[in-house]
Amino acid sequence: MESTDFCYMTERTGKHMKDILYADVVIDISHEALDKVFQYRVPFSLREKVIPGVRVCVPFGRGNRETEGYVIAIGRETDYDPDKIKEISYVVPGSLSVESQLIQVADFLKKQYGSSMIAALRTVMPVKNKVRHKEEMTISLGISLEQAQQLLTSWEKKHYCARVRFLKRLLEKGTILKEEAVKECKLSMKDLRKLEHEGIIHMSTKVLYRNPFQDFRVMEQSVCLNEEQQYIAEDFQKRYLRGEQNTYLLYGVTGSGKTEVYLALIQTILRDGKQAIVLIPEISLTYQTVRRFYERFGDQIAVIHSRMSMGEKSDACERIRQGDANVVIGARSALFAPTKNLGLIIIDEEHDNAYKSDTSPKYHARETAIFRAGLAGASVVLGSATPSVESFSRAQNGEYILWTMKKRAGDASLPDVLIEDLREEFQKGNRSVFSEVLYAKMEERLKKKEQIMLFLNRRGFAGFVSCRNCGIVVKCPHCDVSLTYHRNGRLRCHYCGYETAFSRQCPVCKSPHVAAFGLGTEKVEAALHQEFPEAKIIRMDMDTTRRKNAHQQMLKAFSAGDADILLGTQMIVKGHDYPNVTLVGILAADLSLHGQDFRSGERTFQLLCQAAGRAGRGQKKGEVVIQTYSPDHYAITTAAEHSYDLFYEQEYAYRSLMGYPPCAHLLVILIQCADESQAVLTVMRIQKMVQQSQQDELDTVQILNPGEAVISKLKDMYRKVLYLKHKDAERLLDLKDRLEPVLEKHPLFAGVQIQFDFDPMNFY
Numbered sequence: 001m002e003s004t005d006f007c008y009m010t011e012r013t014g015k016h017m018k019d020i021l022y023a024d025v026v027i028d029i030s031h032e033a034l035d036k037v038f039q040y041r042v043p044f045s046l047r048e049k050v051i052p053g054v055r056v057c058v059p060f061g062r063g064n065r066e067t068e069g070y071v072i073a074i075g076r077e078t079d080y081d082p083d084k085i086k087e088i089s090y091v092v093p094g095s096l097s098v099e100s101q102l103i104q105v106a107d108f109l110k111k112q113y114g115s116s117m118i119a120a121l122r123t124v125m126p127v128k129n130k131v132r133h134k135e136e137m138t139i140s141l142g143i144s145l146e147q148a149q150q151l152l153t154s155w156e157k158k159h160y161c162a163r164v165r166f167l168k169r170l171l172e173k174g175t176i177l178k179e180e181a182v183k184e185c186k187l188s189m190k191d192l193r194k195l196e197h198e199g200i201i202h203m204s205t206k207v208l209y210r211n212p213f214q215d216f217r218v219m220e221q222s223v224c225l226n227e228e229q230q231y232i233a234e235d236f237q238k239r240y241l242r243g244e245q246n247t248y249l250l251y252g253v254t255g256s257g258k259t260e261v262y263l264a265l266i267q268t269i270l271r272d273g274k275q276a277i278v279l280i281p282e283i284s285l286t287y288q289t290v291r292r293f294y295e296r297f298g299d300q301i302a303v304i305h306s307r308m309s310m311g312e313k314s315d316a317c318e319r320i321r322q323g324d325a326n327v328v329i330g331a332r333s334a335l336f337a338p339t340k341n342l343g344l345i346i347i348d349e350e351h352d353n354a355y356k357s358d359t360s361p362k363y364h365a366r367e368t369a370i371f372r373a374g375l376a377g378a379s380v381v382l383g384s385a386t387p388s389v390e391s392f393s394r395a396q397n398g399e400y401i402l403w404t405m406k407k408r409a410g411d412a413s414l415p416d417v418l419i420e421d422l423r424e425e426f427q428k429g430n431r432s433v434f435s436e437v438l439y440a441k442m443e444e445r446l447k448k449k450e451q452i453m454l455f456l457n458r459r460g461f462a463g464f465v466s467c468r469n470c471g472i473v474v475k476c477p478h479c480d481v482s483l484t485y486h487r488n489g490r491l492r493c494h495y496c497g498y499e500t501a502f503s504r505q506c507p508v509c510k511s512p513h514v515a516a517f518g519l520g521t522e523k524v525e526a527a528l529h530q531e532f533p534e535a536k537i538i539r540m541d542m543d544t545t546r547r548k549n550a551h552q553q554m555l556k557a558f559s560a561g562d563a564d565i566l567l568g569t570q571m572i573v574k575g576h577d578y579p580n581v582t583l584v585g586i587l588a589a590d591l592s593l594h595g596q597d598f599r600s601g602e603r604t605f606q607l608l609c610q611a612a613g614r615a616g617r618g619q620k621k622g623e624v625v626i627q628t629y630s631p632d633h634y635a636i637t638t639a640a641e642h643s644y645d646l647f648y649e650q651e652y653a654y655r656s657l658m659g660y661p662p663c664a665h666l667l668v669i670l671i672q673c674a675d676e677s678q679a680v681l682t683v684m685r686i687q688k689m690v691q692q693s694q695q696d697e698l699d700t701v702q703i704l705n706p707g708e709a710v711i712s713k714l715k716d717m718y719r720k721v722l723y724l725k726h727k728d729a730e731r732l733l734d735l736k737d738r739l740e741p742v743l744e745k746h747p748l749f750a751g752v753q754i755q756f757d758f759d760p761m762n763f764y
Contacts, residue, residue, distance in 0.1 A: 023050055023088060024073040025058055026117050037117075038069070039078055041087045050074065053103050055092040068092060070121055072103050101375050102336060108371050114736050114756030115361030123361060124336040135205050137178035139192070141170060142202045151200070162186045170201070178203070207318070225264065228405045229257055233264040235403070240268055240379070247370055249350075249395040250383040252405030253642065254613020255412055255577075258383045259289075261405075262346050263296050265381060266327060270300070274343025274378075275326045279334055279365060281352035282571050283307055283551055289348075290329055297327050304330035304337055307548055332357065332365045335372065342376040345369045350382035350391060351606055356761040364759070366391070385613060386606040386644060389651055390662040390759075408617075415584070415615040415622030417640040421631045433527045438585050438625040446535055446564055450582045450620065454528075454567045455611045456521055457591045465491060465502065469511035478716045486522060486543070524567055524587065532565075540568035573611040582622050584615040589628040589636055597763045598660045601635040605647050608639035659702075659725060661759050667732040668760050669722040669739075670709065672753040676718040682752050683707075683720040686739070690724065693738065701726045701735060709764040717753070721764045732758065 021042040040058050042050045050056065052071055060067035066089060078085060106120035141148055148171055155163045166185040169176055181187050195201045225233060232250065239246060252258045266276045280289050283305050293301050302316040302325035319325040321338045328337040332355055335345070347355065347369060355365035366382065373380045382391055382400070395402040408414060420435040430436060445452050465474040465485050473482045476493035483491035485502060492499050504512050525539045538554050545551050551571070558566045559578060566572055566581075586608060593604045608626060616622020628636055638647035656663045669686060673679040683706045694700045704723035712719055726732050736756050743754050757764075 020076065020082065021047065021050075022075055022078050022085065023056070023071045024075070025056065025069040025088075026072055026121065027058075027060060027067055027069040037072065039080060039085055041082075041085050042074070043087055046088060046091060049091045050088060057089045057092055059086050059089060070103075072107070072117070072121075101372070102338070104375055105336070105368065105372050109361040109363050109368065111737070112367070112733070113361040113363050113758055114740060119360050123333075123357075123363070135207055137203055137205045138175050139170065139178060139181055140175045140202050140204070142196075142199045145171070163191070223260065223263075225260065226257065226407075226409060228252075228407065229261050229264070229409075232261050232403045232405075233268070236265050236379075236381075237268050240272075245373065245377055245379055247373075247380045247400045248382065248403055249387060249391050249400045250381055250403045250405070251387050251392070251395075251644070252383070252385060252403075253408060253414065254385045254609065255408040255414075255617045256385070256405040257409035258348070258385075258405065259292055260409070262348070262381070262383070263293070265344060265346070266297070269343035270297075270326055272343065273341060275320070275323075275328070275339040275341050276344040276346065277328045277334060277337055277339065277342065277369075278330075278346045279348065279355070279369070280329065280331060281349045281354040283331060288555065288576060293327060293329060300325060301327045301329060302337075304328060304334040306331065306333065335365055335369055339376075342373070342378045344379055344381065345373050346381045346383065348383050349610075351384045351386055351388040351602075353603070353761045360755055362755070362757040362760070364761075386609045389602055389648065389655060392644075392648055393652065393662040412617055412619070413621070414642050415612055415624050417612055417624040417626060417642070419631045419636060419640055420625055420627045422627055422629050425627075432531075433524055433587060434531070434585070435625070435627050438627065439531070441583055441623060441625060442532065442565075442585070445583045446532060448582075449564075451558070451561070451563075451578060451580045452565045452583045452585065453572060453578075453581055453611075453614050454524065454565060454585045454587060455570070455573055455607075456524055456567070456587045457570055457607065465514060467506035467509060467511060467514050469506060469509055469513045472506060472508045474507070474514070478713070484520065521567060521569060528565060528567065535565055536563040537565045537567060538563040540566060540572050542569070545571070570607060570610075573607060573614060576614060577617050578614070579617055579619070581614055582616060582620045584611055584622070584624045586611050586624070586626045589626050590630055593628075593630060593633060593635060598655070598658065599761065601633070601654070602647075602651055604633075605635040605639050605651075608636065609642070609644070612639065612642070659727070664725055664727045665729045665732055666759055667724040667736060668757040668764060669724070670753075670755045670757065670764050671720040671722070672714075672717040672755075673751065674717055675751070678752060679718045679720045682749060682754070683722055685748065686722055686743070686754075689739065689742070690722075690735065693735070699726075699731075701731060711764075719764070729758075 022039050023042050024037045025040050026037060038058075038060075040056075050071055052073060054071050055068060056071055057066050057068055059065070060069075064086070102124045103121075106117065106124045109115060109120040109123060110117050143151070148167065152164065152167050152171070155167065162185055166181055166187045169180070169185060178189075178192070181192060182189065192201070192203065196203050236248070250258055250261065252261075262278065266278075269276055278289070278293070290301065290303055302319050304313060304316050308316070316325065316328075317338055320328055321340065323340065328334050328339065330337070347366060350366060357363050366388075369380050372378075384391075387395075391400065394400045418437060420437055422435065425435050428436075432439070434442065442452055465483060466472065467474075474491060475482050476498050478493070478498055483493055483498075483500070485491055489502050490499050491502050504514050506512075506514050521539055521541045522543075525537060528535065528537050538558055540551075540554050545554070554566075555576065557563060561580065589604060589608060592607055593600055597603070612624040612626075615624050626636060626640060630636060634650045635647065638644075638650070652663075655661065660666070669683075671679050671682045671686070673682065687703060687706050690701065690703060702725040704725060706720065706722040709719035709721045724732060724735065736758075740756075743749050
């Protein structure tokens with residue numbers, strides 16, 4: 001394949017027609033062949049209605065079948081013969097239009113992260129179709145009381161029983177609901193409409209939005225910010241009043257009161273009639289965050305996350321669109337809330353992996369938030385106790401404004417941290433889940449009626465099932481991963497959901513020596529019940545929180561003191577604030593330390609610091625025990641010292657030496673195909689295309705050894721991967737832009753899924 005395949009250049013040759021408008025329309029069909037813009041003429045009668053983002057119906061294809069699509073741009077030029085361009089049929093009634101700002105965000109996602117425009121549009125649209133809202137109709141008198149009494153007398157004489165009942169009730173109450181008039185007074189809607197037409201009554205309708213905050217109350221409180229918090233609030237206010245639009249990095253140790261700062265910043269922009277979006281990384285944080293924000297802002301808040309019903313999401317979006325809700329809280333998707341007057345975007349725990357989408361478009365919320373804020377004239381605040389190396393580097397370079405908070409709020413101090421070497425425990429003959437020190441401290445806390453949090457970054461009962469005779473590991477038949485053993489006697493794949501019964505007999509050598517190995521949350525829970533039978537335990541992981549509101553119920557119970565020990569995966573280590581937690585145990589720090597990922601050290605440091613930060617947030621002193629087989633690793637020693645600066649210094653030196661972000665950039669090309677040989681051929685062809693495209697260049701893009709992905713088979717699809725590296729991000733993006741049209745259109749790549757990911761958060 002020649003490198004000239006990249007050079008598909010188009011030249012605009014359309015005629016300039018002053019009186020005719022053309023709409024660029026993306027057809028709402030998920031098919032790569034249709035991932036292109038089609039032009040349609042805008043009828044004069046629809047000129048006021050057809051705007052960027054509106055949904056329209058157009059004649060499509062040779063049969064001119066009616067098809068819906070999105071208008072993404074309006075212009076007066078066309079690439080085609082104007083006489084052959086079809087006309088828009090009509091604007092789809094009752095559809096949710098995508099505002100022009102979100103259309104531009106979709107275009108950014110497509111160009112930056114390599115997705116189809118359809119996928120990008122579906123990502124930015126908060127709710128695809130309108131959901132019918134609940135309504136309440138109220139009836140009141142439209143005539144004077146004297147006239148009503150005369151009318152009542154007349155109806156009584158005519159024996160209009162239903163009307164008499166209705167009018168008596170209306171005179172008695174002043175207003176009644178439609179349901180009361182129809183069901184209790186036995187008056188039909190037809191009669192009510194007639195009375196309204198005659199001016200005897202007024203009927204008014206209001207939308208009843210679903211209220212997910214029934215348990216929350218606004219709290220009247222006078223807030224006194226400490227010195228660090230006050231400085232940040234005043235600095236933001238000064239810059240905001242000067243009309244500055246900035247990206248800020250708020251680096252504050254755990255428990256320093258970052259949430260209180262967020263509330264103060266939001267208060268500033270609300271006074272100016274603006275709206276704010278607050279992103280949180282985990283649904284498990286929603287309950288606590290929403291409670292804090294509701295206490296301050298009441299009904300001005302709206303929540304958007306994936307566990308909500310379509311009706312709840314639709315109501316939330318409608319309240320935001322109408323300006324009834326000015327503070328939007330939610331996970332990554334809340335970034336695309338339909339705010340018309342956006343003034344501030346806050347990303348809490350900005351370092352978290354959850355802000356990177358794992359489906360196309362594989363966007364990062366941080367970069368997308370900065371782009372959207374630029375369109376809206378808004379500012380962005382990134383907050384974390386352990387900022388990502390990329391963000392801290394940008395703050396050091398002056399791209400972001402850096403705010404620091406080094407002290408915990410109130411009189412609280414950072415907890416003492418002990419590192420327990422599990423190698424020494426093994427030599428002592430301790431085969432327990434808990435080291436001797438952790439066990440003793442847990443006993444002590446339980447006697448004092450203080451609470452404990454135990455963190456393990458793996459769910460299930462055991463990591464894998466293996467035959468001790470032949471060594472075979474039982475794997476998922478659809479994915480190249482081991483199955484996880486659960487206490488209900490089932491083996492489960494955590495990627496595709498495949499399940500099968502556990503068998504003691506080896507499927508290969510037929511020996512009866514199959515057993516479960518490793519450590520999971522279920523196994524730890526079983527050990528806790530055995531060692532501390534009187535303790536009340538809550539286990540919180542993906543398996544126990546599948547039900548709607550399960551996160552909220554568990555955290556509410558732990559906050560109320562209904563449990564002594566909260567055991568969980570990383571969802572328990574972020575942002576939670578429980579004053580009675582005085583001990584945190586990190587059971588296996590190595591689980592995230594030795595992954596096939598250059599970010600594994602950073603991820604381990606962040607998890608340890610976040611977990612340690614849950615201890616001692618009240619008046620009582622906190623302690624943390626880190627159990628590890630790598631007690632000398634800098635990610636663990638710096639976390640024990642609560643020193644981000646020391647960690648950053650060593651981690652940045654490593655990234656610089658190896659040429660990893662932020663010192664360079666990576667573009668990943670993921671190839672997936674049901675035919676393994678086709679996947680192999682595809683990755684070889686792409687590698688050759690990249691090499692040919694830069695034959696005459698000196699500063700070439702580095703091609704890392706192409707091969708199998710970490711998970712080489714997933715859901716019956718074989719996965720190959722190609723990593724491209726260069727210090728200049730624009731070089732990689734330009735290469736992606738040249739590759740995309742070839743990979744989409746060339747017949748050699750038919751039947752192969754090809755995805756791009758820029759600066760991935762995880763290795764494939």
